[in-house]
Amino acid sequence: MQPFIFRNPTKVIFGKNAADRLPQELAAFGERVLLVYGGGSIKRTGLYDRLVRHLTQSGKKVFEVPGVMPNPRTEKVYEGIAICRSEKIDLVLAVGGGSVIDCSKMIAAGALLDGDFWEELFLNGKSLERSLPLGVILTMPATASEMNGTAVISHWEGNRKLGYADPLLHPYFSILDPVLTMTMPREQVVFGAVDMMSHVFEQYFSPPDDNNLTDELAEGLLRNIRLNLDASLADLRDYQARSNLMWDGTMALNGLLRLGKKGDWQAHKIEHALSAWYDIPHGAGLSIVHPNLLFYIRREAEAKLARYAEKVWGICPQDRTQEEMAFAGLKAMRAYFDSIGAPATLGEVGIPEEAVRDIAYSVSSAEDAGYRALDRRDVYEILKQSLTRREGLPR
Amino acid sequence: MQPFIFRNPTKVIFGKNAADRLPQELAAFGERVLLVYGGGSIKRTGLYDRLVRHLTQSGKKVFEVPGVMPNPRTEKVYEGIAICRSEKIDLVLAVGGGSVIDCSKMIAAGALLDGDFWEELFLNGKSLERSLPLGVILTMPATASEMNGTAVISHWEGNRKLGYADPLLHPYFSILDPVLTMTMPREQVVFGAVDMMSHVFEQYFSPPDDNNLTDELAEGLLRNIRLNLDASLADLRDYQARSNLMWDGTMALNGLLRLGKKGDWQAHKIEHALSAWYDIPHGAGLSIVHPNLLFYIRREAEAKLARYAEKVWGICPQDRTQEEMAFAGLKAMRAYFDSIGAPATLGEVGIPEEAVRDIAYSVSSAEDAGYRALDRRDVYEILKQSLTRREGLPR
Numbered sequence: 001m002q003p004f005i006f007r008n009p010t011k012v013i014f015g016k017n018a019a020d021r022l023p024q025e026l027a028a029f030g031e032r033v034l035l036v037y038g039g040g041s042i043k044r045t046g047l048y049d050r051l052v053r054h055l056t057q058s059g060k061k062v063f064e065v066p067g068v069m070p071n072p073r074t075e076k077v078y079e080g081i082a083i084c085r086s087e088k089i090d091l092v093l094a095v096g097g098g099s100v101i102d103c104s105k106m107i108a109a110g111a112l113l114d115g116d117f118w119e120e121l122f123l124n125g126k127s128l129e130r131s132l133p134l135g136v137i138l139t140m141p142a143t144a145s146e147m148n149g150t151a152v153i154s155h156w157e158g159n160r161k162l163g164y165a166d167p168l169l170h171p172y173f174s175i176l177d178p179v180l181t182m183t184m185p186r187e188q189v190v191f192g193a194v195d196m197m198s199h200v201f202e203q204y205f206s207p208p209d210d211n212n213l214t215d216e217l218a219e220g221l222l223r224n225i226r227l228n229l230d231a232s233l234a235d236l237r238d239y240q241a242r243s244n245l246m247w248d249g250t251m252a253l254n255g256l257l258r259l260g261k262k263g264d265w266q267a268h269k270i271e272h273a274l275s276a277w278y279d280i281p282h283g284a285g286l287s288i289v290h291p292n293l294l295f296y297i298r299r300e301a302e303a304k305l306a307r308y309a310e311k312v313w314g315i316c317p318q319d320r321t322q323e324e325m326a327f328a329g330l331k332a333m334r335a336y337f338d339s340i341g342a343p344a345t346l347g348e349v350g351i352p353e354e355a356v357r358d359i360a361y362s363v364s365s366a367e368d369a370g371y372r373a374l375d376r377r378d379v380y381e382i383l384k385q386s387l388t389r390r391e392g393l394p395r
Numbered sequence: 396m397q398p399f400i401f402r403n404p405t406k407v408i409f410g411k412n413a414a415d416r417l418p419q420e421l422a423a424f425g426e427r428v429l430l431v432y433g434g435g436s437i438k439r440t441g442l443y444d445r446l447v448r449h450l451t452q453s454g455k456k457v458f459e460v461p462g463v464m465p466n467p468r469t470e471k472v473y474e475g476i477a478i479c480r481s482e483k484i485d486l487v488l489a490v491g492g493g494s495v496i497d498c499s500k501m502i503a504a505g506a507l508l509d510g511d512f513w514e515e516l517f518l519n520g521k522s523l524e525r526s527l528p529l530g531v532i533l534t535m536p537a538t539a540s541e542m543n544g545t546a547v548i549s550h551w552e553g554n555r556k557l558g559y560a561d562p563l564l565h566p567y568f569s570i571l572d573p574v575l576t577m578t579m580p581r582e583q584v585v586f587g588a589v590d591m592m593s594h595v596f597e598q599y600f601s602p603p604d605d606n607n608l609t610d611e612l613a614e615g616l617l618r619n620i621r622l623n624l625d626a627s628l629a630d631l632r633d634y635q636a637r638s639n640l641m642w643d644g645t646m647a648l649n650g651l652l653r654l655g656k657k658g659d660w661q662a663h664k665i666e667h668a669l670s671a672w673y674d675i676p677h678g679a680g681l682s683i684v685h686p687n688l689l690f691y692i693r694r695e696a697e698a699k700l701a702r703y704a705e706k707v708w709g710i711c712p713q714d715r716t717q718e719e720m721a722f723a724g725l726k727a728m729r730a731y732f733d734s735i736g737a738p739a740t741l742g743e744v745g746i747p748e749e750a751v752r753d754i755a756y757s758v759s760s761a762e763d764a765g766y767r768a769l770d771r772r773d774v775y776e777i778l779k780q781s782l783t784r785r786e787g788l789p790r
Contacts, residue, residue, distance in 0.1 A: 001573070001638040003410025008403065014654075015398025178396070211626075212639045213619045213646060220611030227606055243396040244607045247654070251608060256651075259409075259642070 001212040001260040008255050010147045011173040014247065016239070018177040019047070019137055022054045025173045029133055030090025034083055036065045036104040038096045042139065045183050051095060051137065063087050065107070068096065071154045071161060071275050071282070072103035074118050080107030081117065084132060093135045094171075097192075098143025098282075101136055102151035105169045108132035118155060121164050128168040136174040140184055141246040142192030142283065144199065144253030146174035154276055159362060161276035163268075176250065178243035186236060190340050191283025192249065193229045197222060198271075198286040199252040202264045204308070205294060205301055206370030212260040219311040221257070224248055226312075226336065233340060264370030267293045270379055273363045280349040287342035288349070291334045292386045296378065300371040302326045346386050356383045396607040396655040403650050405542045406568040409642065411634070413572040414442070414532055417449045420568045424528055425485025429478055431460045431499040433491045437534065440578050446490060446532065458482050460502070463491065466549045466556060466670050466677070467498035469513050475502030476512065479527060488530045489566075492587075493538025493677075496531055497546035500564045503527040513550060516559050523563040531569040535579055536641040537587030537678065539594065539648030541569035549671055554757060556671035558663075571645065573638035581631060585735050586678025587644065588624045592617060593666075593681040594647040597659045599703070600689065600696055601765030607655040614706040616652070619643055621707075621731065628735060659765030662688045665774055668758045675744040682737035683744070686729045687781045691773065693721055695766040700724045741781050751778045 013021050026033075033055055042048045055062050065080045083089065084107060094104035109131040110117035120126045136146045145151065149169040154161040184192070204218035225248045231241035251257075270293065271285035294301060306322045309315040309329030317325055334344065343349055346356070360380035374382070408416050421428075428450055437443045450457050460475045478484065479502060489499035504526040505512035515521045531541045540546065544564040549556040579587070599613040620643045626636035646652075665688065666680035689696060701717045704710040704724030712720055729739065738744055741751070755775035769777070 001409070001635070001642055003413065005406065005408050007406035011400065011402035013400050014396070018398065210635050210639070211619070211622055213616060213643055216615030216619050217612055220615050221608060224606070224608045224611050231606075240396070240605050244605070247396055248608055 001210065002208060002262075004259045006255055006259060007167065008147065008170065010170045012147060012176060012250070013173060014176040016177065016179055018175045019050065019180065020054070021175065022051065022137070023058045025135060025175070026055070026058045026060060026091070028172075029135075031060050032063065032088055032090045033060045034063045034065060034080060034087075034089045034092045034107070036068060036080060036092060036094050036096075036100055036107065038066075038068050038100050040066070041183065042095055045180075047095070047137075047139070047180060063089065065103075068100045068103045070099050071279055072099045073154050073156050076103050077106045077110055077117060077153060080104070081110040084108075084111035089132060091133050091135060093137070095137045095139065097138070097140030098145045098152075098195075101138075101143070101145040101171070102153060104134055104136075105145070105151040106153055106164075108134045109166070109169060118153070121166075122153065122155075122162045128166040131166075131168040134169075134171045136171045137180070138174060138176050138246070139180045140188060140192055141176075141181060141249035142195040144196075144250050146171060146176065147250045147254040150253075152272065156276075159276045161272040162364070163272070176246055178239060178246045181242055181246055182237060182239075186233065187281075187341075189229070189232055189236065189245075190342055191281045191287075193225055193245065193340070194283040194287045194337065194342050196225050196249045196252040198267060198283075198290050200225075200257060201290055201294070202268060202370075203257040203261050205304055206262045206264045208260070208262070209304060209307075210260070214257055214260050218257055219308075221248055221252055222312045225252075229340065262370055266369060266374055269363050270382065273359045274346075274351065276362070277355065277359050278349065278351050280351070284343050284349050287337045288344060288346060288386050289382065291330060291337065291344075292382050293374075294333070295330050295390075296382050296385065297372045297374075298326055298330065304371070305329045344389050346383070347388075353387055356380065356387070359383060396605065397603060397657075399654045401650055401654060402562065403542065403565065405565045405649075407542060407571060407645070408568060409571040411572065411574055411638075413570045414445065414575065415449070416570065417446065417532070418453045420530060420570070421450070421453045421455060421486070423567075424530075426455050427458065427483055427485045428455045429458045429460060429475065429482075429484045429487045429502070431463060431475060431487060431489050431491075431495055431502065433461075433463050433495050435461070436578065437490055440575075442490070442534070442575060458484065460498075463495045463498045465494050466674055467494045468549050468551050471498050472501045472505055472512060472548060475499070476505040479503075479506035484527060486528050486530060488532070490532045490534065492533070492535030493540045493547075493590075496533075496538070496540040496566070497548060499529055499531075500526075500540070500546040501548055501559075503529045504561070504564060513548070516561075517548065517550075517557045523561040526561075526563040529564075529566045531566045532575070533569060533571050533641075534575045535583060535587055536571075536576060536644035537590040539591075539645050541566060541571065542645045542649040545648075547667065551671075554671045556667040557759075558667070571641055573634060573641045576637055576641055577632060581628065582676075582736075584624070584627055584631065584640075585737055586676045586682075588620055588640065588735070589678040589682045589732065589737050591620050591644045591647040593662060593678075593685050595620075595652060596685055596689070597663060597765075598652040598656050600699055601657045601659045603655070603657070604699060604702075605655070609652055609655050613652055614703075616643055616647055617707045620647075624735065657765055661764060661769055664758050665777065668754045669741075669744075669746065671757070672750065672754050673744065673746050675746070679738050679744050682732045683739060683741060683781050684777065686725060686732065686739075687777050688769075689728070690725050690785075691777050691780065692767045692769075693725065697721045699766070739784050741778070742783075748782055751775065751782070754778060
């Protein structure tokens with residue numbers, strides 16, 4: 001097993017009505033709390049009132065940053081930083097999915113930073129010396145931001161969507177109440193699950209392949225996401241399925257799946273470029289890009305694709321070559337994304353052919369590559385191949 | 396998925412020569428370090444000299460508790476507590492396997508405790524308010540004590556071997572250098588792996604069985620332990636196999652496998668009674684008790700034993716009843732323990748028939764039971780059945 005350093009200090013409180021444990025968790029922090037949330041669904045569902053009641057009964061003074069949208073932008077971060085500084089905020093409390101959490105992470109970090117957060121952290125790659133404490137109440141499982149130290153922010157004018165990671169960005173606590181995910185629209189459940197699967201792919205489809213536990217864990221996760229996504233889509237009120245899916249999302253990117261693996265993250269980088277130009281849902285972009293990327297690098301990834309076909313899809317390797325197994329795995333992946341209603345082509349999300357070149361050339365370089373590092377021409381090819389649905393899998 | 400709270404703050408530094416990262420980890424702590432270690436193998440291998448060099452070059456003043464033996468006893472804990480108090484120790488540094496780490500945990504906790512550690516913590520179950528920081532350099536993978544908050548200590552005169560758990564017992568850092576495990580005798584490699592497998596069994600063979608990821612992770616671990624134990628026993632110098640096995644041991648009991656599961660721990664309780672009376676290796680006791688216990692509760696555990704046979708041993712369920720599958724799983728478990736040279740009967744570890752009743756009646760009650768809670772008569776039956784090898788599996 002390759003060397004690694006692992007530490008994940010986030011406290012996870014998981015279960016039905018876990019949100020009502022908020023007062024116990026709040027006790028450790030000061031009284032000035034910045035509540036960060038999204039488009040208002042937490043008001044429609046009554047969650048907002050419930051949390052504000054917990055906060056005020058715990059003696060907290062509540063400030064707010066509402067309106068954080070998918071692909072959260074720098075402007076919202078600046079808005080939150082300004083409140084943290086003027087109101088001397090003690091705790092940032094994110095209520096929502098990955099976008100709200102990522103935005104909250106950068107508010108918490110930016111508030112105590114000398115200089116501009118985008119320039120210092122995202123462009124110059126500076127390490128954090130401190131950050132305001134962050135708590136999370138998760139309402140949409142997908143990104144695992146609730147149990148990692150990563151944030152992805154979009155700079156809309158610059159067409160940049162970039163990630164930043166620092167150990168200090170780990171939430172102090174994350175409350176995972178599966179009941180809160182029950183009001184998600186079907187499409188968000190699908191895109192969330194695609195994001196989870198893509199996180200697993202990025203780590204699984206990378207060297208070394210040396211029989212360490214991490215690949216077993218990745219395969220187990222992929223099987224479990226599928227099982228519980230299918231059950232969830234058959235009945236969105238299936239608590240067992242929704243709760244299992246919620247924990248799957250956290251486990252897909254809480255650091256365990258990278259241990260001993262090189263990792264890849266090129267599909268995510270390409271998707272970030274798509275979102276930075278066209279503001280499409282992250283899961284939709286990944287559903288288009290990831291299978292096409294793996295098809296493009298199929299020769300380098302062949303042995304692992306063959307293993308994927310067998311272990312995740314139960315395809316029998318007997319009487320099949322490794323190449324045939326790899327193709328079978330790729331076909332199963334696309335067929336599954338089709339079956340859950342996730343898109344296969346750029347046209348389905350409104351990205352035209354003429355945009356492909358600009359997008360390809362804005363993808364940041366791939367130093368984290370797994371089986372094969374892609375240059376901009378490769379990315380251009382993958383995006384061109386993502387314009388139309390491939391009938392069959394040509395050689 | 397059932398509710399849970401999870402937090403594991405231990406920093407793991409894993410890899411070849413990870414021990415040389417000790418100075419970086421030491422920087423965060425004061426200068427007075429208590430080095431706790433075992434029977435002297437770290438002196439023979441040169442590890443002791445290497446660590447003392449790191450410590451002194453880091454400006455640390457080193458105190459020592461040598462001679463911690465397997466099934467560590469209260470006396471050694473008292474010895475360490477006395478030094479911590481008189482020498483104002485800043486950091487306890489455990490170098491060894493689970494016994495050394497567990498002893499070190501109780502030294503670290505006991506040093507800051509009002510009252511007697513055995514009485515207050517093990518007998519009265521008091522929670523910790525504070526504990527000295529603990530660092531670990533692991534030389535024997537087995538117990539996962541390097542990444543959890545549990546310690547098991549033996550009170551020899553009272554024939555009690557008891558466990559105690561508290562979040563404050565998590566090590567601050569644990570250095571996992573697979574090279575350091577290369578000098579383990581073959582028998583310790585085997586017993587360590589049996590302990591890992593038994594940790595997985597305790598959590599896997601328990602309700603609920605609701606398609607959550609934890610069971611997938613448990614099955615992956617069991618397959619991976621077997622794969623890498625076989626490779627290790629074929630060549631004890633196989634770094635890949637030994638390093639994979641090392642991480643398997645940590646993952647088997649760092650808290651992830653309990654999530655959403657009730658857990659059992661009755662086999663461990665019975666084994667603790669065996670060790671408390673006869674000071675046998677923990678892994679040897681588990682190899683005898685665990686298959687017999689699962690055979691004894693085979694009706695209640697039948698569905699899970701059948702799943703175990705299929706997922707861990709690849710036994711095809713076609714044309715087999717669930718009962719036949721469960722038997723096949725039990726047979727495979729015992730046959731595997733036989734193949735690695737782990738004992739099957741109490742006689743092999745020198746425990747006579749006439750001791751069985753006393754041992755059975757000293758097992759603490761089983762409030763943590765999984766599929767079936769055992770009373771003392773059940774434990775007595777299991778131990779009687781552990782006296783002789785069962786030929787075939789009678790109904």
